[in-house]
Amino acid sequence: MNFGAMLTILRKDLAVGPRSPLLAWGLLLPILWTVLLQGVFGSLFDTRPRLGVVDEGTSALTEALMGSSDLDVRLVGDGETLLQLVRGHDLDAGLLLAPGFDESVRAGELPLLPLYVSGDSLASDRVLVSMTTLDLLRTVEGRTSPVTVSLVGAGEGPEQSLIERLLPLVVLVALLVAGMFIPAFSLVEERERNTLDALLATPARLADVLVAKAVLGFVLGLVVAVATLALNGALVGQPPALLASLLVGALMAAITGLLFGTLAKDSTTLFTLAKSINILLVAPVLFYLFPDWPQWIARIFPTYWFLDPIVAVTGRGAGLSEVGGHLLVALAWCVALALVVAFASRRLQGPRTAG
């Protein structure tokens, strides 16, 4: 193998890739996907709305809010600062309690209670802040609430949280788009433009080209997967276990990308191939979304073997010893896929011999 040629091709792909709209889209899609999910479902990991309170007197409401487990409450010095924090979305909402507020409530004077809401705050957070504040106001009146509101996440439990259900999808999209699609498309593009012939007319060999594309997918897949986890606040768990899981995931994505790029003769075939085969790669995600399904079926699919370790490490804090077995199976899949790539790639050099 010509290591210098491989590095030269990799550098070219890293420099030129972002100039291609399709490849730039491939890098941005996982990030946009995360933003979209967060917009729809809210932040996956930080579910408590942040409320700022300016108490110019000594209101009982402040004390009650501070004791609430549903809100993340902090005291702010003055109204001006409170407004700035809300405007900058450092707080989801801000409450301004005037001096003598409690006395006015008890006297039945219906005092004004300004609640500032950040334009970027989630609708669910606004509802939660309003409901909790109104509920706690009864303590200022000296009355008890006729009901006790209990906030329960529907369908969520300690074993299957929303985090565990959506995270595999987010991570898999990141790995498949950046780690698999980009090297596959890059290889197909080299063939479509006949630039592969130009590369192979130099001392570079086909293996150098393939390894460069694989490293490209591996690096991009890893970077985008880490960025996606960080955006979701899910870059948690034991670092060695998380790193090992992501490395294996990026490796499998890159090798699968090479396989797609080798099999597809042009970009149309690549998209057709991706549409028909991607269901097999994405299938394990369905078993996280629908935990009632027989979970053993997920083990049929190769991506399960790195996806489950990522979920285990980020969701349950699993260590390397717990996920090691799964990762070894994933590595075995990688070896098998690499062998298929090696066999299929022979056709890239045209007919080697007659007939």
Add this chain to the structure above:
Amino acid sequence: MTVTAVSTTSQRKPAEAIVVDDVHFSYGKRPAVRGISFAVAPGEILGFLGPNGAGKSTTIKMLIGQYRPERGSIRVLGHDVVREREAVQSRLGVCFEEKNLYPTMSGVEHLRFFARLHGLREVDVDGLLGRVGLATRGRDRVAGYSKGMRQRLMIARALVNDPDVLVLDEPSDGLDPVSAQTIRGVIREQAEKGAAVILTTHDMWEADALSDRVAFINDGRIYAIDTPESLKLAHGKRSVRVRMRRNGEIEERVIEWSGESSAAALAEATSDGELVTVHTEEATLEAVFIEMTGRGLS
């Protein structure tokens, strides 16, 4: 003390830069090349002349190591192209028929990239671009290049490693006369520097003007290989076109030139009346090709 000079493979300069010996290649059951043999010396330009589908590009692909011959052997600079591919590729410059460039890269980026693939760090990129007339457009992306500019950049790319063997597949196909002239000039320069050049073309005028020798290829076989002049002398028909004024009218006569009898015929044709014009007409390579292979070049 005795000093013994040891000659290594890399130091030896082979008498022939390219030696193709009885190579065969088939696409499935369809034979594309059937026992082709030829050699090209350093500094020589060999034109491969033949119609589409004659086997030119397949021969080129075998020559640059992309296809493996079914039978026979190809040696470039003394190296077998199949077994010693890397040794061959490092001294080879190739210009493909297809415009295989990266549209989002500039001309400068192309030349630097391919120079690095050849293991070269320092290359006079501006000088190369200047040779092909792209000095002022080198920083522009290829997507904005005309067809002629792309072809010239491909020639510059083929020269980036200052090759000892230059392989050009239809180098001036479809170019405007100025671009074609520029490219021909660069090819001649490289041959004068000692490179063996093999070019395929179906433009018999280009082959005639550029090549030291031409090979006629058709149906996977070489029908003839020689200098254009020799081929025309050996196989072409020559003639003399005489126009005479007789009794106030112009009369034209074409005399096929084939020896002393032709000279007598010319003397007879010009003996009476006023000679207006005499034109000698030489056979074209295309005419020779048609005569030898029974088919045209296009």
